Amino acid sequence: MKEPDKLPSFKELDEGIRKFKGKISKRSEPASQGAGLALQVGVELVSGVAVGTGIGIVLDKWLGTSPLLLILCFFMGAAGGFLTLYRTINRVDETNEPIDESDKTL
């Protein structure tokens, strides 16, 4: 076996460690995050609708505008749920791979 004529410098060693670490974290992330995401996103939608409906009913009772605010808040809540969902998925995307800046405006 041939002896290496020169030991790697600390800089090269550092570079190597960083590269390897990056590889490890890239590889181990998607599996755990995929399962986490699946358990996570369903609740976002439902809770948005539930909160919207709840607030709608309470406001209707308080102001006496029976079905009006309920309908309005129901849809607002659903939209809010979708917004949270969109943000959650964007955040996961961000950690996995860089996305283009135009997607982040919302």
Place this chain on the structure above:
Amino acid sequence: VSQHHSPLAQFEVKKLIPLQVAGYDISFTNASLFMMLAVVCVALFMLLGTRKRALVPGRFQSMVEMSYQFIANLIEDNIGHEGIQYFPLIFSLFMFVLFCNLLGMIPYSFTVTSHIIVTFALAAFIFIGVTLLSIVKHGPAAFLGSFLPHGTPWWMAPMMYFIELFSFLARPVSLSVRLAANMMAGHTMLKVIAGFVIMLGFLGGWAPFALLIVLSGFEIFVAVLQAYIFTVLTCVYLNQALHLH
């Protein structure tokens, strides 16, 4: 058999020491017992793990150091360096939820986090704390203004404002429901499959029993994962409170 052993019987809150103060029922229940057990276990875990303070950690000490490092990294990634001042809160929260979840995996024990009132109390505490923090830090006007995304056309502004507001108000609900629903669904499923083992007996019971073993492993994974998700989302909310967009 099925009437006496409902898969939902495990979630029953039983009074261990009945106690009434000023008309309020503050009995010591099995839920209180397991919450206290979780706190005691966390304290023992941390105290015993750090007792030796070895320079080269043993197995036990490295577990403690790993959990510390894990949360420290989580805060660093999600909030940044100034988030480290909230380390005690985030760490206690993570360890408490984790130990409640894991203690629930022990047969005949009680899963505190499968009750939505427990998780909702935690989530509401986080939600109120985070909201107060951002109001104190940025002022009420900036806080209320943060619900309007930058660059919204004026005719969309009222609608966008309320959509953002609802998305904000839904946070404690989704945070608490996610944890409680996952724990409850998992434990109910385990009990149902365990029921199949008994019903099918010696001849056919092996198939559900094998599934039960796999599912138990999966439930432990879910217990850790849900504690992690709960903590990550707390960090995300805290980050948004500190840096209003």
